Amino acid sequence: MGSGEESKPSILYDPSSSTQPLLSATDPAVPPQDADDDQYPPISYQHGPRPLRDLPALVLFLVLSLSTIAFGLVAVARRNPAASRASSFVFDPASSSCVLRSSNTLSLSLFFSSPFLKDLIWTLVVTLLLSGPIALAILWLLRHYAKQVVYTALPFFILIPAFINVYWFAACTLNHGCRHSLPLAYRILALIFIFILIAIILWIIVANWHRVELTVRIVQISAAALAGNISLVAVLPALGLGLLVYFAPIVVFLVYSTWNGKVVPKEKEGAGGDYYLCVWRQDGWVPAYFALAIITMIWSVATMVEAQVYVISGTIAQWYFSKEGSKPSRSIRSSLRNAFGPSFGTVCFSGMVMGAIRIIRAIVDSAKQDGAQGFVNLVLKCCAKFLLSAFDFVNKFTVNFAAITGEGYCSAAKMTYELLKRNLLSAVFVETVSTRILAGIIFVLSALYAIAVCAILKAVSALGTEMYLVAALAWLLLMVVLGYFVHVLDNVIDTVYVCYAIDRDKGEVCKQEVHEVYVLLPVSRNHRPSVNNRSPLVV
Template identity: 55%
Template structure:
């Protein structure tokens, strides 16, 4: 793919100053062959460590199982959740639904069922005919009006979202610069237009102007303009990174277009998580039915109440923890599969596309590296729980110097965990190492090459988010115009358009998250190339070499 003038694979980047991939940093990163002997003697790294560092590459061979205790722990959580859930179904008390038919019997000091009650042992559906009639009326009315318009618009939006995602990927691959610079003005124009439109529409409408006085409308409008000003400020201070971000997005889009199977695998992982959740939700419902009806005293009077078994609360905690941990495991599995697939493409020789890349990544994710993924998911889960607890304490207004110091310490600890965890799964997908080893080696890899583990190009995520916001807003405006032209929904057309915008932005948001994982993976692959003084993808080096060493360094573009 590269021309004869471009550097070949496994070549040294820094043999001559005229190398076309010479980095644009203040000085080139050193090659082991040109280091000063005195620096080599004073280096704390041993020869074995250097040999180990130079051997970092994608592991195409068989991989040993890593972090097995965390995989076993996750399996135990899942088995316990399903086991006790099945027990709750067979052990449930069918009298839960007929609690009203029980009354307190002073003779036996217990709750007994009224003999004249016609309630059975199953849930009471005494109003079945009315419920069925209202359902049929709802179904008949949904064939026209708001319900019909909403269903059709959402179905059409979901169908169109697939070619829209494909079109956005092609545009970002071939016309990244044009798409970005065309979208940037709309980051400001669309919010301003919406802000002015709702203010005028609310002022004209008598009901809206009555419920929202003029002073409040002005305050809301000024607040929105303040938010728009913040957006403008963010764009201005990051303007020097726009050109670099364009190249990064273009490289990631090209890599994703060469691995289109990820668009099918990643949604299947989410559907698998949903299928995993369904029985757990059923178990949680039946867990409420485990208990008995007992007499309760209230102000001298006895009545019958439902008392759950003591283990139900513990099962709820177990099931919820399992669901949350499973969600983070799914997120890490997605990142692992994407990283493994993109890394195989990156390290492939002579631009030949490796066969069964995704299958190999899935086999490693659910096989040798399953424990590593469970460990990473557990860490993310714990971090989010701690952050939620800290935010909850802050909202409750906890004061005092001790609370402030504790919050600062927790925030520092969470930032350190994020620092280590950012590229750990990407590195584990490439090398097959355990989680702790991957975290340490990733940190050392980036530190040796003067790269930041926190900063790849954070503006790329914001820029992609702005692009999908603009596209979704344009689509919503078109839908609203069509509905106002061909239907008589009136004000309901705005609600339908809003829901269509929400659905499209969710689908495009999935695409953005996928592209973010690709960007992070290419960054780690580039760091490995840089550490080995090799070039597997020259077009990637020409772009990623322009990344600043730190946030304060602004490197000019060629």
Template identity: 60%
Template sequence: MASSDDVTGKSPDPPSKPLLFPYIDEFHHHHSPPPSESDPSSSSHYPTTITYNYSPRPIKDLTFLLLFLLFVISTFAFGIFASINRNPNPPSSVSAFSYDIRTDSCVKTENRVLFFNLFLSDSGYILKNLILTVVVTLILSIPISLFVVFSLKHYAKQLVYASLPFVVLVPVCLDVYWFVACTVNDTCSERFALVYRILVLVFVLLVVGVMVWIIVVNWSRVELTVKIIRVSADALSNNLGLFGVLPVMSLGLVIYFAPIVLFLVFARLNGEFVPRGKRGKVFCEWEQDGWVPAYYALAILTMLWSAAAMVEAQVYVISGTIAQWYFSKDDSRVKRSIRSSLRNAFGPSSGTICFSGLLIAIVRIVRGAVDTAANEDASGMVNVVLRCCVNALLSAFEFLNKFTINFAAITGEAYCASARLTYELLRRNLLSVVVVEVVSTRLLAAIVFVISAIYAIVVCVILKAATDLGVDSYFVAAVSFVVVLVILGFLVHVLDNVIDTVYICYAIDRDKGEVCKADVHEIYVHLPISRNHNPAYLNARTPLLV
């Protein structure tokens, strides 16, 4: 167990001092009181105070940082070697080589120059409008994102309630449109008999009906989730600098990937043309160097680990910044909070981030391997066993990893210590390790989908009126829809991490018997303590579907 000096930079209180203060607050009469002093979990080896660690932090998980740097350095070193050692004749030029019996080797017999003609008539006009639309969309994505954040902060309830009908209407309209269009079209009606078309129509309507039923049954949870979204949007609006830092971090990852991708291309050119005999004839064939597949594996693993580590670094920066806002007094704006979070993320806690990224990368590789095996012709029992093992692994990892990086960003602890301390913190305060509102993600996804669809419709109308694209305007509008959806999806990812961070900060407040943000306590106190727990105030109104 890490000492309290590591967590807060302060000396621990005497062992005789109670660890858990009785949390008596007007907001918490719905929950049972925290464990008593006699509880074994409240022994003196737990830190007496947990808060944001502003003091200089020691380096944690250095082994994994060194291992990550070893992967990166090896990838770039062998990539530079592959670039220098590459064959100037690519494998595609094998037809230009023939077997020379005098030297018993393959020699180049002719020089071929390939000419590529680009026909940019109609396609050039489409491409021009597509690029212009994407550029305008990227520029407009900034005010659109700010509009979403401030709308969720001040009008979250109205925005959610306005979006929910579209979640139902859009699939219903598409279903009815497909049924009518297929009935009118002779080719479609021949391929799909009337019975099958009716079955598809009814099936989609039944799915929509189930969605409506879930929304109605969980209406009280929707109201709670709206409040959680509003609080997270308020926290994010007080730290708008994240909108500049997080995209820059993603752009930095792309720039970092660029030379690795180039190295992979050059590595493919490491080899030579060798003679091969077949049916009495000798011809030339490209033979790749034996080390190239190993380098491909190394480079791909490095990219996967780097991508996962960058995602964890973004979560770390979000959590560190939001935590400083949460623990600030009198709602005062914290200066240089993002800068200090970046310094900690790429400094003392870089090993922790690399460790977390490695675990996530391993889980994704295992899950991808099992999904691939499931699609192959393997025995049914093997597929079931593999899926059970992977599901157990994923569940155990999610149980361990949930809130770990958030806690590490707040305290500066190592990965394993953060996982253990987070679990104990939530357990002592009768809070769940895995239960935070998942409805918020679905509601935010619904809002993002509706806004992206409205934007695409507006783009399509403008293109129809101002250009001669015709049917191609639908394609350009679809691309703009995807661009807005991806950008706002990133915003949802940020808001989800803000919700998790505020949840951990609320747990720290509850553990200390303090209230740093009263409005947060008013809302988060009503979260269920387990998947099978229904808060009393919700049971009195309508049952929950969990």
């Protein structure tokens, strides 16, 4: 090692553990000696008051939101009650206008009391009530028995899809209606196709087997961090409910905006000559209001997602940088105050970027499905994919870093890249296997739950084949809830990674157990680190 490193009281990383990094050929165990070290001030969590950031994005978001609400109130005030009775208008030749014909109003009350609807409602309600305890149970298991959970779940990644594939094939063969609607050749092709997909999943597991042990330790670290801030499990869904409350009046405004217009006569041609019909004609500004409201809602959803990431990052960062054995007080409250206070402009900026990426990606996917041909279309699609990947790359850790330091969006993006590059860490790759394994675990648990629901319905319900639909919907609901739980864990992993990079940058170790795990992360997709051959701390 160089003399500069020997003068330090402690060495963070064993030089024998060096690997070939993604961004430099220098030994990653040795922080680079830069002549301009003074341009990189120490990075740490900013506990004090933070300045307002990204005001233009905040102002634009508020203008769109207030405009949506204001025009919505105008739409409610100018609504035409005739919209709900447009079919009752007839053309009056005497006045050359449409008039309302007298008719008796028949009020109908529909009561849905079918066994299918009753069982479906009860199943979904019970599933929603059980999803919270199931998520907490998974968190406890991942914290204390992550290795056992992962290695137990891995075989089911193959067994459950194979069982379902064989089951549907046998059930369809034995059922007279299914057998005739789906010929044997098509059933065999579907069976083989699904088995090919299962073989691909098996190949992915085998190809990434060398990273399973590392993934187990990363998941265990993130579960411990989330368990140490368990209030996030209640606060984050509350933010989602707040978004639904915000959307409720906008949806009402959209409905009432369609009532802005009038009933007008329209000339039609017929066998007996021309005649007039009374039709509803909306005001010209209604489509523009729909576009405004939809853009506002998309931006609001993306902003809320980024706000949740901000709250997670700020809370976990305070846990990470706290002294060993102590717990930061009011960490979630301060993160919420920063997210919806001085840093709300940054959150809106990030939401705008992510919302635009989602819209452009949807447009590209739609064009791909339309089958547009030609060299120009191919070049445009490639350019769009490149730009989307670039924005995803820039946005990867930006909000995490902004939540820690209070920087603006552009400054956070630049400083995050420089932080990772300066410490020879990969800004491209953290650990995607953990996400896939967590997704596989919740798929297995949700599938087992759906099988249990199907068995219970078969025993206590009079439903026939409808019970499979009820079980499938219960599986989907549980997958959505647990998928949100995995999303939270993914953000915890990213935040801890940024905090670990800050530690390396300052030459400190705030969480010894984190350094012992994150130092093993591969710096490229082809690198295969050994869990046992690297020592992250030498004193």
